[in-house]
Amino acid sequence: MEQVFVVRYSEIGLKGKNRDFFEKRxxxxxxxxxxxxxxxxxxxxxxVRIGRNNPEVLEERLRYVLxxxxxxxxxxxxxxxxxxxxxxxKLAQDExxxxxxxxxxxxxxxxxxxxxxxxxxxxxxxAYVLENIGxxxxxxxxxxxxxxxxVREKEIFVFCGRRNLSGGLPxxxxxxxxxxxxxxxxxxxxxxxxxxxxxEIQTLSFLSPPMTTEKSVQKILDLGKILSRYLPNxxxxxxxxxxEVQMYIKDSAPDEYSLILQRRSMMRIASxxxxxxxxxxxxxxxxxxxxxxxxxxxxxAVEDASSLIVLRPLVGFDKLETxxxxxxxxxxxxxxxxxxxxxxxxxxxxxxxxxxxxxxREIESKLEKLSDLEYEAFQKRELYKVGND
Ligand code: ATP
Ligand code: MG
Numbered sequence: 001m002e003q004v005f006v007v008r009y010s011e012i013g014l015k016g017k018n019r020d021f022f023e024k025r026x027x028x029x030x031x032x033x034x035x036x037x038x039x040x041x042x043x044x045x046x047x048v049r050i051g052r053n054n055p056e057v058l059e060e061r062l063r064y065v066l067x068x069x070x071x072x073x074x075x076x077x078x079x080x081x082x083x084x085x086x087x088x089x090k091l092a093q094d095e096x097x098x099x100x101x102x103x104x105x106x107x108x109x110x111x112x113x114x115x116x117x118x119x120x121x122x123x124x125x126x127a128y129v130l131e132n133i134g135x136x137x138x139x140x141x142x143x144x145x146x147x148x149x150x151v152r153e154k155e156i157f158v159f160c161g162r163r164n165l166s167g168g169l170p171x172x173x174x175x176x177x178x179x180x181x182x183x184x185x186x187x188x189x190x191x192x193x194x195x196x197x198x199x200e201i202q203t204l205s206f207l208s209p210p211m212t213t214e215k216s217v218q219k220i221l222d223l224g225k226i227l228s229r230y231l232p233n234x235x236x237x238x239x240x241x242x243x244e245v246q247m248y249i250k251d252s253a254p255d256e257y258s259l260i261l262q263r264r265s266m267m268r269i270a271s272x273x274x275x276x277x278x279x280x281x282x283x284x285x286x287x288x289x290x291x292x293x294x295x296x297x298x299x300x301a302v303e304d305a306s307s308l309i310v311l312r313p314l315v316g317f318d319k320l321e322t323x324x325x326x327x328x329x330x331x332x333x334x335x336x337x338x339x340x341x342x343x344x345x346x347x348x349x350x351x352x353x354x355x356x357x358x359x360x361r362e363i364e365s366k367l368e369k370l371s372d373l374e375y376e377a378f379q380k381r382e383l384y385k386v387g388n389d
Pocket of ligand 1 (some may be wrong): 342
């Protein structure tokens with residue numbers, strides 16, 4: 001008896017070539033993230049074959065595959081009704097030993113040449129389960145558990161219940177983007193939501209050595225490790241020392257604008273790194289109106305320096321929602337470690353909340369050394385690759 005996961009994905013809005021592309025990517029991601037014995041596409045489902053692997057280990061990894069709506073753990077059987085009945089009974093016994101008292105069989109006959117139709121299958125298999133487990137009753141409307149029997153041309157799948165996952169799109173179908181990863185609570189969460197819409201991410205973090213230490217680097221890498229679970233390949237993480245740029249801005253520009261100017265430098269450097277790595281967008285953890293730097297005018301003034309579109313997956317979130325998700329993902333505990341990223345070291349005392357874009361450009365144009373310093377910072381970029389074990 002072969003153990004499998006029956007994996008279901010949402011097909012809404014997927015047609016023709018798009019659908020093929022989606023399915024290929026999903027299967028490829030499952031192979032790389034879950035590392036099962038084999039994977040096949042069957043009748044609008046994906047069958048993940050467990051083989052000699054430990055099902056619990058694979059199930060844990062399956063949860064990191066974005067694009068899956070739900071899945072069931074079950075068995076793939078030949079066209080042999082006795083085996084189907086015995087398997088259904090075994091699954092039912094497990095549920096009963098956990099306290100379940102009612103059930104139903106939900107058979108589907110996708111392969112029309114099978115001698116019994118779905119109603120007959122429900123009846124036969126249900127009767128067999130009832131004969132063998134005296135205390136169990138059928139409840140078609142609100143059963144404690146449901147045993148699915150899916151009859152297909154080559155195999156019959158028998159499974160119990162469904163477990164929901166977060167859905168979304170398989171990582172990679174939407175292309176690649178560069179996540180600005182700060183070490184705060186928000187940006188790792190933003191990265192997850194970007195991946196959920198099918199973006200394959202790389203990360204970029206600006207640090208201020210020697211004010212920031214190896215601990216800050218380690219913190220960033222630890223965050224990356226968590227995000228990398230959702231990726232089919234190791235996560236590429238870029239780290240850029242921004243200290244010289246920050247010191248120059250601090251010394252040469254009005255204090256209230258220093259934050260916006262620093263962010264504009266980050267955007268230009270990020271655009272350079274993104275383009276070289278074929279990333280088509282920059283992602284940030286910004287939300288609207290959370291802090292002084294995140295007013296609409298300031299966002300516009302910062303985005304103005306980027307040559308790529310800037311995506312802000314958390315724009316409609318409040319801090320509670322973001323924190324909840326960060327806890328779920330496991331990034332929260334890392335984010336609250338006290339090791340700073342670059343910005344805190346050079347924050348203005350009173351950052352401007354309304355910045356006129358023309359004024360900013362004017363001030364920036366007088367910072368003669370800025371673009372050289374940005375280019376030097378870009379050249380000092382370091383690459384780390386963080387993998388899923
Ligand atoms: P976070 O919790 O992600 O740090 P935040 O609430 O602290 O966000 P800001 O400090 O205004 O808000 O940062 C907004 C966004 O800018 C971050 O989410 C991140 O995407 C980017 N960012 C800020 N500082 C850095 C940095 N040092 N390196 C990389 N990206 C940064
Ligand atoms: Mg921050």
